[in-house]
Amino acid sequence: MLLTPSEWAMLKTSSLESLYMVSVSALLTALAGIPLGVLLVVCRQGHILENRPLSRSLAFLVNATRSIPFPIFIVFVMPLTRLLAGTSIGTTATIVPLTLGAVVFMARLAETALLEVPFGVIEAAQTAGASNRQIIWRVLLPEARAGLIMAVTITIITLVSYSAMAGYIGGGGLGDLAIRYGYQRYQTRIMLVTVALLIAAVQAIQALGDLLVRGISWRRQG
Amino acid sequence: MALIEISGLVKTFGRGSQAVEAIKGVDLSVEPGEIFGIVGASGAGKSTLIRCLNRLEKPTAGRVVVDGRDMTNLPEKELRQARREMGMIFQHFNLLSSRTAAGNVAFPLEAAGRPKGETGPRVAELLDLVGLTDKAGAYPAQLSGGQKQRVGIARALANNPKVLLCDEATSALDPQTTLSILALIKDIQSRLGLTVVLITHEMTVITEICDRVAVMEAGRIVEAGPVLDIFANPRHPASSGFVEAVVGRRNQETGYQPKGVLVRVFFLGAAAREPLVASLVRLFAVEPNILQAHIDHIKGTAFGTLVMDMTGGAESCREALNFLRAQNLKLEVLANAPDA
């Protein structure tokens, strides 16, 4: 056996913690990030809801958030975390900085995917008398499906790595485990197993994303 | 009354020193049931003009009245309604890649809030109209250019529009497919009594289906009228340019040295069937050497051009030219050999 039974139990707990942090924050991130991405696109100059001031403010907010290295960002938003989660340590509290940090990342990726939709297609919809709401729901989002799924996949993978970083600051999960045992106590075995688990998780997420994208686009590539 | 009435239309893109005046004052009216063509070189402002009709571009000044409705200051909701009464097809088709042919045709019906039960039969009817019943379940990526444009046409007609706008609808298609799409537009136009406005940079598209044509250059309409008139008698250099693109003027470009009088003759209608050259040889002491001959059909009327190098002495040539003029043909002496 690579690990002792108690070590396995620890690994199991940490994995579940990671799974919890990543899945809840991934859900929240997608729910907020995709609409933010849509907003970033439609407020652009020449787009259906052109709005210069809003477009500039959003771009600034997104860039500002993304310029802060994630470990610093966690500390930076701690007051907000305490406000929302009642505490700043533990897995549930970690969901706050994870989501806030990943939303802007997700929004940028979603924006890129949505910009891939040729504007002519949107104009064709306008010509057909479609409203802006119809254009967003029936043109932009469905046309960008494949790109959006890829964006969500990349975001989830980023969340896996963010959650490991959050572990360093008392967030729990696999990252926490790897650092506590692997780094501070020189238990290389635990670190190796943890790293292997993280690699496997990322591979599985990517494979799932690719599978979904292929399912959508096989008919459309001709 | 005209169905489409454009007056004093100006469209400027950008502001200040970067301003581009794409339309510099256009007046135009399109009658119900006609196929109206707008031809012009790249950058002339054709797309901008046609996009002002359904307000994909908002005019800077002037008025656009379609079917009695002033498009220039319609509020959002009425604008959407007005747009449904005008179908539009595009050079690059602009189909939804995530929907099948049938799904694309259904889109305008959904946008108009038509009940679900109505959509299916209407889509089937439209696909039948454009001859694509067997492709209902195909995605755009599985269709050829011509088939995609047929889907585009079916989609444009979904809400029973009065007007069909075509923005370079055949420019991405090969000549054969272009002809079949033009024939389809013509057929649908006469069956449904549609009014069609089409823009193109190809004069052949105009001669194929248009009743009237406007020639655009640098943001202005420089000449407009029935296609045959413009063809037989282009007044503006831009119009001549497009006419020549069809009839050709290759002999001049190749630096041909005439031996006698180099003339170009235009025929119209019945005159195109007269044995003209035979008469010349029989009646005058001239020898016409035919360099180029062409007969085009513009909406069923024969339209011919003949370029010949006529030798046989100055006097005989003069008489021959007078004879031709007396036949009511349009004549143009392109060159004279120094000793003729």
Ligand SMILES: Nc1ncnc2c1ncn2[C@@H]1O[C@H](COP(=O)(O)OP(=O)(O)OP(=O)(O)O)[C@@H](O)[C@H]1O
């Ligand atoms: N959105 C825009 N912003 C700025 N300038 C524009 C815009 N659209 C068109 N223009 C300019 O307006 C002029 C007319 O363009 P337009 O597209 O109407 O020409 P066109 O006759 O359709 O040409 P083509 O045959 O190449 O399609 C051009 O100088 C073009 O650069």
Ligand SMILES: [Mg+2]
């Ligand atoms: Mg154009």
